Every structure is written in structure tokens, then in C-alpha cells.
Amino acid sequence: MALLALVAGCAGSRYPAPVDRLGVAETAAREASRTGADQDPMAHFHLALAERQIAVAKELMESGRNERAAWMLTRAANDAEVALALARENVTRAEAQEAAERVEALQRGSP
Amino acid sequence: MRVSKYLMLLSALVLTTLAGCTHPSAQFPPELANARLAYERVEDGPAAMVNAEHLREAKVALDDAERACFERPDSPAARDLAYIAERRAELVEAETGIILADRRKALAERLRREENSP
Numbered sequence: 001m002a003l004l005a006l007v008a009g010c011a012g013s014r015y016p017a018p019v020d021r022l023g024v025a026e027t028a029a030r031e032a033s034r035t036g037a038d039q040d041p042m043a044h045f046h047l048a049l050a051e052r053q054i055a056v057a058k059e060l061m062e063s064g065r066n067e068r069a070a071w072m073l074t075r076a077a078n079d080a081e082v083a084l085a086l087a088r089e090n091v092t093r094a095e096a097q098e099a100a101e102r103v104e105a106l107q108r109g110s111p
Numbered sequence: 112m113r114v115s116k117y118l119m120l121l122s123a124l125v126l127t128t129l130a131g132c133t134h135p136s137a138q139f140p141p142e143l144a145n146a147r148l149a150y151e152r153v154e155d156g157p158a159a160m161v162n163a164e165h166l167r168e169a170k171v172a173l174d175d176a177e178r179a180c181f182e183r184p185d186s187p188a189a190r191d192l193a194y195i196a197e198r199r200a201e202l203v204e205a206e207t208g209i210i211l212a213d214r215r216k217a218l219a220e221r222l223r224r225e226e227n228s229p
Contacts, residue, residue, distance in 0.1 A: 046201075071191040078198035085205035092212035099219035106226040 017061050018070035025054050025073045028080030035087040043086035050079035142193035143180045146173055149200035158207040165203045172196040 029050045037043035053076035060069035150173050158166045176196040179189040 068187065071188065075191060075194055075198075078195050078202070082198050082201050082205060085202055085209065089205045089208040089212065092209050092216065096212040096216040096219065099216045099223070103219050103222045103226065106223060 015066040015070070017066050018057070018073055021070055021073040021077070022054070022057065022061075025050065025057070025076040025080060028077050028084065029054065032080050032083035032087060035084055036091065037083040037087040040086055040090050043083045043090070046079045046083035046086065050076045050083060053079065138184045139180045140184065140190045140193055142190050142197065143176060146176055146193045146196035146200065149197045149204075153200045153204045153207070156204070156207065157211060158203050161210045162203055162207045165206060169196070169199040169203045172199040 029047060032043065032047050032050070037047040053072050057069040057072040057076065060066070060072060150169060153166065153169065172192075173196040176189070176192040179186070179192045183189050
């Protein structure tokens with residue numbers, strides 16, 4: 001019985017801790033937050049998902065479930081990427097709108 | 112008359128069984144349905160014109176998810192792949208929005224320069 005437990009334990013710990021993926025996911029989430037993801041509902045939603053998944057992944061890593069943690073971090077990184085892209089889209093749309101309004105003002109003869 | 116009625120019942124039974132075999136979508140995870148919807152939405156929009164390469168990558172992600180869900184519908188990895196495929200499609204959608212907004216901004220700035228030139 002002890003031997004079986006040892007084998008099971010060894011099998012569970014064969015998958016390496018996804019430390020690199022954790023770094024990637026956390027960096028992506030920080031970048032999304034810095035770009036203003038919190039200011040847009042959908043971007044904020046994806047950022048919150050990413051942060052939650054990172055937290056779950058850390059718990060999984062602590063309990064040795066590294067393979068599940070790796071998948072969770074891949075989910076988190078993808079959610080953070082979506083949050084970042086949505087935040088950037090909002091910024092770019094606002095800039096395009098401002099540029100269009102400046103042209104309209106010029107065409108109306110206003111300064 | 113009894114024979115034809117029997118044949119009709121038998122045909123109905125065979126067709127129902129075949130339908131069950133060829134439509135395993137009932138056992139697919141909901142993440143796959145979400146991923147398919149997200150991809151179809153993006154595919155129908157301007158991404159095909161302005162962000163075709165990333166759209167193709169999103170399709171590859173969806174195909175991988177479809178394959179995993181078909182081969183191992185109950186596995187966590189299949190659900191993860193479907194989740195990721197949905198995110199890849201959403202990313203393409205947001206990137207396409209950025210590209211189009213950038214083009215509108217560039218056009219507006221060009222018009223402004225033309226308005227300002229003597």
C-alpha cells in the first residue's frame with residue numbers, strides 16, 4: 001500500500017511546476033490593468049477571469065496538481081490578452097473619434 | 112398493411128438511432144458551442160479582410176478543440192481547448208476593432224492636414 005501511494009505521488013509530481021506560464025499570465029494581467037482594462041466592462045470581466053484563474057492555478061501548484069495548473073494559466077493568459085486588446089480597442093476608438101471631431105470642427109470653420 | 116406499418120416503425124427506429132450516433136453534440140462541453148459561436152461571429156465580420164492571418168490561427172484553435180471534444184468529450188483538456196478557442200476568436204475580434212479604429216484615425220488626420228494646408 002505504501003509503495004502504491006509512493007508511485008501515485010511520484011506520478012502526480014512528474015509534471016513540472018508551470019512557473020514560466022505563471023509569469024506570462026501575471027505579466028499579461030498587469031499589462032491589461034495598466035492599459036485601463038478596469039474601465040471597460042468587458043475588458044474588466046476578462047481581467048477578473050484571468051486574475052481568478054491565476055489564483056486557482058497557484059492553489060493547484062501548491063497541491064502538486066501542476067498539469068491542471070498549467071491549463072488554468074493558459075486560460076488566464078488568454079483572458080488577459082483579450083482584456084488587454086479590448087482596453088486598447090477602447091483607447092484607439094476614442095482617439096479615432098477625437099480625430100474625426102477635429103476634422104468636423106475644421107470643416108465647420110471652428111478653430 | 113401490417114407489413115408497411117411495421118416497416119415504417121422500423122425505419123423510424125433506425126433513423127432515430129442514426130441521428131443519435133451522428134449528432135454527438137449533446138455530449139460536447141458547452142465551451143465548444145461558445146467557441147463555435149464566437150468564431151462564426153468573427154468570421155462573418157471584417158476580420159476576414161483586415162486580420163486574416165490571426166483569423167486562420169483562431170480557426171486552427173477551434174479545429175483542435177473540436178478534435179479533442181470529439182475524441183475525449185469528458186476530458187478537462189478538451190474543455191480547456193474549447194475555452195481557449197473561444198478566447199482566440201474574441202482576441203481576433205478586438206484586434207480587428209483596433210485595426211479599423213487606427214485606419215479611421217489615420218484617415219481623419221490626413222483630412223485634417225488637407226484642411227490645414229493652404
